Amino acid sequence: MNDLSRRHFLHLIAASLGSLGGIYLTGCLNQEKLLTKSIDSEKISPTIFQPDPTSTEIPPTATDLATSTPENTPEPSPTIAYPNLVVARNGDPEEMVRKAVQALGGMERFVKSGDKVVVKPNICVAYHGYKYAATTNPWVVAAIVKLALEAGAKNVKVMDYPFGGSAEQAYNVSGIKAEVNKAGGKMVVMSNLRYVDTSIPKGKDLKSTKIYNGVLNADVLINVPIAKHHELARLTLAMKNMMGVISNRPMMHANLGQRLADLNSRVRSSLVIVDAVRMLMNHGPSGGNLADVKKADTIIASPDIVAADSYAATLFGLKPNDLTYIKKGKEMGLGENNLSKLKIEEINLG
């Protein structure tokens, strides 16, 4: 009896180990596929809006054509001009975001019905509430979530990977979780499993790194940095905010400007909204001192990441080219850093 059950037991163990091994091997096969897939996919998902810094025109949508009368539109291909960049001031955060996005052509220009939207705020530490300006303003994030959902997004996920404290903790402390949940968005803890080796075909210094595939696979990526001080980069803005989607961050510091530009050539933001409601003027990126916080009540929105960062730099009294990554971003053709070449619309809500 004893012997029989022992043998039976061993059989069971062998069978389960065998099947586990089988599953594992299948998994390994698939890993190869997954890797090649992500390396091959050089082109960015076609639904992502790719900013063209030289053009301010976008073709009309079907509805535009339907409503336009022959008298008004004699040309076969009429165009609508939107500003490159919108600055909204002196309103409450949600109102500023709404007006700014509206001036850019509305969220419908960026988010199509059924799109999966990822919003990437800066939630870099779990140390302080939003008043300390170390993390993006919760109402700015919530407003974007609402706009995206109103534009027909299938779902809106909000995520970041803090370096100080855990994600869950930071989502709570920053106040972003509460507002995003109210707005109907979803806070996602970034899973370590989903960082995949991704090649950066246009990269000059950074040729490949592990990037969060939830961001890579999103239809629309909305980049919502907070404008704040950073000792090495001088300021951390939209391009620097993309540090949050990779797993190996220390290596970025070796050649920060170029590598940020390289990273942004692969992970393209469809829309950039810089939160300068509160700006952290010193002791960034973690902050902690209210004396370093300046209330500016400003929102900068642009589909052009370099333009948005360039304008945000001027809020700190810096020239765009004072920031290496803006300079490198322009060189890489990621956008325009010459503010005089841009069509800028200023909205004062005060």
Next chain:
Amino acid sequence: MVDNKKKSPSGLTPDQWLNLRKYSQLFFLILLLVFYLWSRREFYLFPGGGSGIKQKLINLPLKLDPLVMIVQLLASRTFLIGSLLAVITVILTLLLGRVWCGWFCPVGTLLDWFPFRSWKRSSPNIPEGLRGVKYVLLLVILFAGLLKNISLLFLDPITILYRTMTTAIWPALDQIVTGIELALYRIPFLGPAVSGFDSLIRPSIFPPHPASYRYGGLYFGFFLGIIALNNLAPRFWCRYLCPLGGMLAFLGKFSFIQCEITPECNLCGNCISICPTGAIQSNDHVFCDPGECTMCLACAAECPGRAVTYPARITQIIRQPYDIERRKILVSLGTAVLGVSLLESYPVSENKSPKLLRPPGVINDRLLSTCIRCGECSTVCPTNAIQLTVGEAGMEGLWTPMLIPRIGYCDYSCHACGQVCPVEAIPPLSLEEKRKQIIGRAYLDTNRCIPWADNQDCIVCEEVCPIPDKAIRLEETLIVTPEGEQKIVQRPFVIRKRCTGCGICENKCPLSGEAAIQVLLPQGHFQEISF
């Protein structure tokens, strides 16, 4: 066969009573897990939100343990309101005997689940006198406690369980789950489900960073040893060694309800062979020693003649040869005095190694006479910064908490360790107070630091420093590289006065192996700054 359908006066059949006991054991084991998981999340996720009642309840399993509560009271000379909870266990034992051991104790439950009965060809004859060991251990712990040394509390079953779960079982589970996740994630249709599990469910079970604890095998081996002893006799640990069992056995002698074998007994011997603790013996008649009986009721279910009863009355205490007697008391006292004096004659922990960083707010001397070695602080530390000492604090400081910044840093927005410590060895500070505690100070090794030694920008330590005014600053320096090139490099330096020694700089330093910036105890002026 025994007729187990017959009901006892309580209205339940003996079999029903046995089942009730099993459910009770399972329930309390699960309850312990619930408390364990709750404590892992509560205070780090909601920093500063820890209200008094949560802080007093979260470590309930440890507070119900009368041994740790009494010994820490003796040693620290500080009375904690929370330790009154242990009175519940004492009263329960005085009423019902060692029900703690038979119905509640999670270690006892696990030991019951590994009886090794089927493996046992012949049980070795263990001398009855060995039962006295648990009393000697108990007395040594109590006497040493009076002498302000509580190192031996690492033998308490609840602290053993907490320590083993934290340092061995949870990290191993973490690894296993990660392995399974990685394997399943690669299967296409399972991918989303696995990553969903990883970001939704996993954080509530495992710490945010992969659990890493030193010497997990050591703790697991210790626990495995206790279970393996079951091979010699069922519940070997509870019978012969457990000091908490010793304390409850002493109290159980006086219990109001005791197992009694009536003269109707036909001397079949069923109860003697079934009793898991060997409490039922026979010389001229069959009797049960209430000190050894865990009230498991197995004997009542086995007795064909219903001769096992549990009357409620004050019974005369029958002394057994292995009970506490004068000789044991004297031997224990001698051992405790000699042992403590030998430890004191060369206190390693007093020779503070500069790397013996204690959790925020801890005073080293007070820690040694207060810490019950449960490792609960280590459990809740979200970054695994708190590890248990093995040799660092000497033998007297074995398995006390220390911070190892290279493993984890003291999170600026977490004060969980002080909130969950059942004996306030780590003071329950508010988040604001905790942020001001000096754990140590950062020292920079300019021979290895990248900007200093290799003229390259790095700034990681400055970036991550959580101090509002930054305890690490950068200095722009114009240097000439060995190749003759002029270059501006941002070199970090530490403003020692601002540094609290949280260790995030050491933790995040990108160098491999030892960091170029390390948190050390500044000798001398440390004491005056400390809490």
